[in-house]
Amino acid sequence: MQIDEHVPLAPKTTMRIGGRARYFAEPKTKEEAEEAVAFAQEKGLPLILLGGGSNTIFADGTIEAVVMRIKADRVSREGNIVTAEAGKLLPVLVNELAEHGLDLSPLTGIPGTVGGAIIGNAGQGPKGVWMDQYVVLVTAFIDGRWRTLAKDKCKFAYRESVFKTMSSIPLLWEVTLTVPSRDPDAIKQNIERLLQRRIETQPHTKTAGSCFKAVGETPAWQLIDAAGLRGEKIGKVLISEKHANFLINEGGATFADTVAIIERVKRSVKEPLEVEMRLIREDGTALWSTKS
Numbered sequence: 001m002q003i004d005e006h007v008p009l010a011p012k013t014t015m016r017i018g019g020r021a022r023y024f025a026e027p028k029t030k031e032e033a034e035e036a037v038a039f040a041q042e043k044g045l046p047l048i049l050l051g052g053g054s055n056t057i058f059a060d061g062t063i064e065a066v067v068m069r070i071k072a073d074r075v076s077r078e079g080n081i082v083t084a085e086a087g088k089l090l091p092v093l094v095n096e097l098a099e100h101g102l103d104l105s106p107l108t109g110i111p112g113t114v115g116g117a118i119i120g121n122a123g124q125g126p127k128g129v130w131m132d133q134y135v136v137l138v139t140a141f142i143d144g145r146w147r148t149l150a151k152d153k154c155k156f157a158y159r160e161s162v163f164k165t166m167s168s169i170p171l172l173w174e175v176t177l178t179v180p181s182r183d184p185d186a187i188k189q190n191i192e193r194l195l196q197r198r199i200e201t202q203p204h205t206k207t208a209g210s211c212f213k214a215v216g217e218t219p220a221w222q223l224i225d226a227a228g229l230r231g232e233k234i235g236k237v238l239i240s241e242k243h244a245n246f247l248i249n250e251g252g253a254t255f256a257d258t259v260a261i262i263e264r265v266k267r268s269v270k271e272p273l274e275v276e277m278r279l280i281r282e283d284g285t286a287l288w289s290t291k292s
């Protein structure tokens, strides 16, 4: 498998911030994925998994790691059972299944891949529908072997899964879902309604989505708003006027700008806030998070 060097990372993220990956691999098969894992071990470099990059930004220099983006994206269906490979784009899956009368529409408007959505149990807000609602099985390469985990072993919670807590980086390959049937037109109407709501409430520009996760009951955007930080700017990173939990790259923003504005928010908001966005440093470790 081809492993490229010094590959620009900003274009592979939705916030468009970041330098270059020392090594970059895009495996299409399980064998190629194993090769990339072995390559990282040989080089003594961290392995960083990247999906659609919609929740991730990288430091501005060279990331001394092997960055891997899974390109496998096949989907199969049998009745209400859908199996999708991790590299499948979630919005594409939602639309394709709608054509077949299978309803994943509550997950409308979430950018990124199926793999990313499983790791972070992506979905609506704390009281809404999340990815885990549909999950039956997850297949992943964990500690050097392929394992298939039933849903109850995945320990899903709001934006959490067991995969985030593993000591070695798990490589999610495939997920089996049960997707309820519904009239295709009704699904498409719901997709349209949810997209419209997002257009009204969220900025559509260079962003990585919600930056913070509230620990308590009050949503993070409300805490940030109450601290008077809506519209705040450091360098070229802006706290969105439209949605106070979204950071925006106005063009030419740096990793340092992003870190500085996150620190300002954490200092200004009295209640504890967790950083939901993934910020990867040059040495391949993640800021604020235990995992990369």
Ligand SMILES: Cc1cc2nc3c(=O)[nH]c(=O)nc-3n(C[C@H](O)[C@H](O)[C@H](O)COP(=O)(O)OP(=O)(O)OC[C@H]3O[C@@H](n4cnc5c(N)ncnc54)[C@H](O)[C@@H]3O)c2cc1C
Residues within 6 Å of the ligand: 014, 048, 049, 050, 051, 052, 053, 054, 055, 056, 070, 086, 087, 109, 110, 111, 112, 113, 114, 115, 116, 117, 118, 119, 120, 121, 122, 123, 124, 170, 171, 172, 173, 202, 207, 208, 209, 210, 278, 292
């Ligand atoms: C405009 C906008 C709106 C958003 N709205 C929502 C929302 O409503 N709800 C929500 O939950 N999120 C939302 N997000 C955040 C983001 O879309 C989700 O977190 C998404 O699931 C991330 O998927 P990704 O493939 O882009 O992940 P990336 O950012 O590429 O990676 C995120 C995490 O997943 C891991 N990962 C990805 N693929 C794999 C794999 N195959 N194996 C192992 N690990 C992997 C990465 O290592 C990383 O830890 C939004 C983002 C944007 C930009």
